[in-house]
């Protein structure tokens with residue numbers, strides 16, 4: 001039986017606490033709307049007492065964003081709690097989150113209070129918050145460096161005072177997964193009333209263990225994980241929401257726990273947060289990095305082409321990306337180059353492919369990435385091994401302001417001369433109709449352009465067309481001092497690519 005784990009998103013509170021991030025109210029609202037689309041369970045929208053802007057941000061989200069619990073952080077102080085309540089009270093499901101540090105070092109040096117005073121403050125804070133709001137979360141800041149028996153005592157006391165969620169933060173990212181599991185089991189066994197509340201964890205990434213610790217917590221039965229988009233947060237950040245969620249989904253049989261997250265929204269959410277915060281996502285970041293579903297090594301690309309699961313443990317579509325990327329570079333092999341060329345409409349024989357691959361590797365050694373245009377140029381211009389099926393032999397167009405544009409076209413098709421005439425809406429349309437009659441290939445013209453590539457009266461005109469056949473797009477280019485001829489050559493260029501593909505299909509189908 002799968003149990004449900006809640007996702008508490010704190011991008012707008014702990015994430016925004018990262019050095020160098022400052023979101024205004026409108027930006028916070030945009031993130032919150034997207035978090036609601038992502039279907040998080042709780043949005044920690046800010047720390048209401050911190051500033052008027054933070055207060056307005058929390059209040060605006062509480063007023064507008066529905067279908068999700070909205071919460072504000074507050075110290076264990078009455079004015080903080082009152083301000084938090086003022087900000088969240090209009091939410092469909094409001095929550096006050098109050099906290100106080102429980103580790104010896106924080107109590108002695110930062111709070112300058114003894115454990116009994118801290119316990120009293122925690123209880124008073126929770127009691128006051130619970131008098132205002134039906135849902136109150138209590139966090140023991142720096143819990144993982146606190147004495148376990150003291151934690152059990154303070155948790156028991158705040159539960160008795162009305163806390164509905166108990167959160168165990170690894171505030172400084174100190175704990176390791178096995179130790180966290182043992183600690184959580186100890187707390188569950190030794191805290192009075194713990195079975196009545198939700199148990200939550202909040203992990204920081206100072207040792208790069210935030211996600212691993214959060215997952216260890218799920219294995220040990222916690223009900224809620226606190227995390228942020230792109231792992232934003234104080235110092236090295238918090239547990240990355242996308243990593244926690246996809247680990248739970250991909251290894252569901254291990255965790256027997258599911259979230260309500262709409263994972264296809266992950267990429268979009270990550271991009272929005274990155275854009276608004278100005279914090280780029282590192283390329284190799286799990287799940288949402290630009291290379292997370294990109295493959296360059298030949299052996300990997302070959303595997304992916306044969307079966308995506310050889311090198312992908314989840315699909316790009318499941319996180320909201322349209323497809324796997326096979327990046328062509330110096331580590332790519334023949335299979336990937338052949339596959340891309342076929343997608344572009346070039347079907348090569350084995351010797352042709354060998355030659356093209358040789359040229360490709362030479363080029364890839366000089367360039368980081370070989371683009372589609374590079375590949376096309378390489379095949380058509382450098383290797384020049386493809387013999388066009390249709391070549392222009394003769395062209396005549398008759399047009400004017402009071403005549404129906406008519407074209408006569410003669411092509412050399414597989415060595416024989418074939419001539420056709422056709423009318424059209426304009427001279428180019430007439431030519432393309434005549435060509436279609438000769439080739440018998442049905443294409444749809446999506447784009448057409450003509451531009452001068454040199455200057456003067458004898459300027460060279462370059463025409464580019466994009467045509468579609470059987471759902472695939474083909475680009476053709478033609479160059480001539482006569483723009484009508486350039487347009488004809490561009491169309492023929494695209495049609496020859498299609499003819500080559502169709503020929504290959506015939507051969508392969510026997």
Ligand SMILES: CC(=O)SCCNC(=O)CCNC(=O)[C@H](O)C(C)(C)COP(=O)(O)OP(=O)(O)OC[C@H]1O[C@@H](n2cnc3c(N)ncnc32)[C@H](O)[C@@H]1OP(=O)(O)O
Nearest residue numbers: 017047049050051075076077099100101110111112141171
């Ligand atoms: C682990 C975390 O992420 S905790 C959340 C951190 N987030 C923030 O700090 C949000 C931004 N902070 C702020 O805007 C400000 O620090 C404020 C408004 C919260 C407080 O500002 P100030 O009143 O000027 O206090 P300052 O920040 O300098 O010091 C914090 C005070 O709160 C006390 N304090 C810290 N945590 C708590 C707590 N949980 N409960 C009660 N008091 C606390 C400190 O002991 C210190 O008290 P002191 O002034 O008596 O020495």
Ligand SMILES: CC(C)C(=O)C(=O)O
Nearest residue numbers: 099139141142169171
């Ligand atoms: C306020 C608490 C939950 C926190 O952010 C932390 O301890 O890291």
Ligand SMILES: [Mg+2]
Nearest residue numbers: 014169171202
């Ligand atoms: Mg934190």
